[in-house]
Amino acid sequence: xxxxxxxxxxxxxxxxxxxxxxxxxxxxxxxxxxxxxxxxxxxxxxxxxxxxxxxxxxxxxxxxxxxxxxxxxxxxxxxxxxxxxxxxxxxxxxxxxxxxxxxxxxxxxxxxxxxxxxxxxxxxxxxxxxxxxxxxxxxxxxxxxxxxxxxxxxxxxxxxxxxxxxxxxxxxxxxxxxxxxxxxxxxxxxxxxxxxxxxxxxxxxxxxxxxxxxxxxxxxxxxxxxxxxxxxxxxxxxxxxxxxxxxxxxxxxxxxxxxxxxxxxxxxxxxxxxxxxxxxxxxxxxxxxxxxxxxxxxxxxxxxxxxxxxxxxxxxxxxxxxxxxxxxxxxxxxxxxxx
Ligand code: NAI
Ligand code: MN
Ligand code: ZN
Numbered sequence: 533x534x535x536x537x538x539x540x541x542x543x544x545x546x547x548x549x550x551x552x553x554x555x556x557x558x559x560x561x562x563x564x565x566x567x568x569x570x571x572x573x574x575x576x577x578x579x580x581x582x583x584x585x586x587x588x589x590x591x592x593x594x595x596x597x598x599x600x601x602x603x604x605x606x607x608x609x610x611x612x613x614x615x616x617x618x619x620x621x622x623x624x625x626x627x628x629x630x631x632x633x634x635x636x637x638x639x640x641x642x643x644x645x646x647x648x649x650x651x652x653x654x655x656x657x658x659x660x661x662x663x664x665x666x667x668x669x670x671x672x673x674x675x676x677x678x679x680x681x682x683x684x685x686x687x688x689x690x691x692x693x694x695x696x697x698x699x700x701x702x703x704x705x706x707x708x709x710x711x712x713x714x715x716x717x718x719x720x721x722x723x724x725x726x727x728x729x730x731x732x733x734x735x736x737x738x739x740x741x742x743x744x745x746x747x748x749x750x751x752x753x754x755x756x757x758x759x760x761x762x763x764x765x766x767x768x769x770x771x772x773x774x775x776x777x778x779x780x781x782x783x784x785x786x787x788x789x790x791x792x793x794x795x796x797x798x799x800x801x802x803x804x805x806x807x808x809x810x811x812x813x814x815x816x817x818x819x820x821x822x823x824x825x826x827x828x829x830x831x832x833x834x835x836x837x838x839x840x841x842x843x844x845x846x847x848x849x850x851x852x853x854x855x856x857x858x859x860x861x862x863x864x865x866x867x868x869x870x871x
Contacts, residue, residue: 536649541578554601567592591617593648674835679817681707700768713738771797
């Protein structure tokens with residue numbers, strides 16, 4: 533089989549590898565489609581502190597079970613599955629409080645262990661979630677990015693009368709906007725970004741207000757519109773955003789952070805306590821695959837609004853370079869591995 537391997541930072545090769553065997557409790561997935569994410573590019577460029585090389589990248593993937601290991605129901609052979617990249621121990625403190633996504637021995641497929649940019653990949657059987665017939669292949673490969681939005685929104689239980697402000701209209705911001713609008717029916721969703729094309733995508737995803745906060749002052753805009761955000765999601769992840777969000781937030785608002793910046797950010801505590809703000813963070817997903825598969829089955833979310841390109845996996849370098857450089861036209865880029 534062929535796999536997309538990052539041998540070392542900036543060295544991507546398509547490598548011939550032996551077909552892996554499904555071990556005890558595992559299934560082998562014949563990959564059909566995979567999605568390129570910022571973290572794949574970060575591992576390729578050597579900017580992911582968790583990555584070890586050589587590594588088969590890819591944590592957003594969908595395919596068909598073509599072999600089952602010992603202890604796995606043989607009827608699962610042939611099942612269409614999306615794979616949760618989060619592998620956890622089930623026993624540590626975070627695992628026992630429902631946060632396997634921050635397991636003390638967390639393994640993420642495509643980061644700590646070989647991932648899905650491969651013709652075949654073996655994964656724990658419980659990570660391979662069955663996809664109902666009503667959900668298309670292209671939607672199935674998008675489950676993982678929406679699980680991030682499910683995790684973010686799951687932290688804060690959005691309500692219809694929330695005024696939500698989302699920073700960033702990249703894939704993470706857009707999936708969050710769709711969840712807020714279509715799943716939680718939040719009446720007012722504002723999206724701020726620097727790129728007008730991305731703001732147009734946010735509008736198409738249901739945003740009620742879009743604002744280019746490089747050209748227009750966000751605080752002044754909110755003031756003018758009489759909007760006081762009660763729920764703020766930082767899906768842009770610049771260290772300066774938290775303090776700005778604290779300033780813009782309504783009393784009793786919730787703020788969710790998703791960034792991994794190593795840079796310090798300066799915040800004034802009075803702004804938080806004075807309004808009794810709640811600040812949450814969200815990493816990966818905690819058992820959200822069934823939730824998102826349910827959203828897709830009910831037609832609540834529309835991944836087509838994010839998918840802008842699709843390449844054969846042999847064109848993976850071109851695909852990643854396009855993803856990295858053309859942020860105006862490019863959002864989610866898919867790779868096909870088999871028909
Ligand atoms: P992206 O880079 O495609 O999107 C970020 C967007 O934010 C861009 O459109 C950019 O123009 C915009 N932006 C940058 N600075 C801004 C500012 N000051 N105000 C408003 N908009 C601004 O990235 P993607 O894939 O959407 O991911 C977003 C962030 O989420 C990344 O930092 C990524 O590391 C993080 N992330 C976190 C995850 C988690 O589980 N916590 C999972 C996936 C991504
Ligand atoms: Mn991803
Ligand atoms: Zn654990």
